[in-house]
Amino acid sequence: QVQLVESGGGVVQPGKSLRLSCAASGFTFSTYGMHWVRQAPGKGLEWVAIIWYDGSIKYYADSVKGRFTISKDNSKNTLYLQMNSLRAEDTAVYYCARDLWQETYKFFDYWGQGTLVTVSS
Amino acid sequence: EIVLTQSPGTLSLSPGERATLSCRASQSVSSSYLVWYQQKPGQAPRLLMYGASSRATGIPDRFSGSGSGTDFTLTISRLEPEDFAVYYCQHYGSSRWTFGQGTKVEIK
Numbered sequence: 001q002v003q004l005v006e007s008g009g010g011v012v013q014p015g016k017s018l019r020l021s022c023a024a025s026g027f028t029f030s031t032y033g034m035h036w037v038r039q040a041p042g043k044g045l046e047w048v049a050i051i052w053y054d055g056s057i058k059y060y061a062d063s064v065k066g067r068f069t070i071s072k073d074n075s076k077n078t079l080y081l082q083m084n085s086l087r088a089e090d091t092a093v094y095y096c097a098r099d100l101w102q103e104t105y106k107f108f109d110y111w112g113q114g115t116l117v118t119v120s121s
Numbered sequence: 122e123i124v125l126t127q128s129p130g131t132l133s134l135s136p137g138e139r140a141t142l143s144c145r146a147s148q149s150v151s152s153s154y155l156v157w158y159q160q161k162p163g164q165a166p167r168l169l170m171y172g173a174s175s176r177a178t179g180i181p182d183r184f185s186g187s188g189s190g191t192d193f194t195l196t197i198s199r200l201e202p203e204d205f206a207v208y209y210c211q212h213y214g215s216s217r218w219t220f221g222q223g224t225k226v227e228i229k
Contacts (some may be wrong), residue, residue: 105154108166113165
């Protein structure tokens with residue numbers, strides 16, 4: 001069965017960096033695009049970034065562009081999110097999610113359980 | 122940039138009642154890319170509907186979706202205790218994914 005397990009969250013000071021990981025299993029990771037989505041405490045969902053199945057294309061939300069980098073290692077079945085110059089407003093639970101493009105449809109069909117990032121001095 | 126506005130913010134209903142949730146887009150969007158997710162407290166979101174009206178695998182038929190253009194609706198025909206949750210609509214366009222702010226369906 002498909003499993004996505006995030007790790008790497010924690011408390012970090014403003015301006016510092018953190019790298020999140022998402023370990024994938026139960027499917028052929030190298031053939032799927034992957035997303036990061038975040039949710040600030042008590043708030044709604046915000047899409048963060050996507051990476052194409054082969055890592056060739058990446059898109060970011062304006063709120064993180066230039067500070068965050070998404071990557072994937074298909075040999076390790078792992079998705080990453082490198083977060084630099086962190087701000088208080090980056091505090092959130094970060095979810096990884098699998099991208100599915102089926103016929104004319106696009107959606108996130110599986111999600112991890114999330115990892116909490118707290119940016120605070 | 123497309124903005125999705127969900128209404129109402131909170132829906133207070135009793136088990137067995139019908140729930141009607143709205144998702145309105147700031148401009149016409151493709152229904153192929155309109156998706157609904159359900160999120161329960163402390164859990165990750167779960168895919169409910171895609172293509173505005175297609176149920177995801179394992180989703181019971183009391184859930185239905187409809188709409189086109191700028192107005193989309195998620196309907197739960199008869200609320201079960203496990204349906205009380207927050208529901209988000211989502212749209213894909215121009216290499217960006219946008220979520221609505223969510224509708225909370227709570228027990229009255």
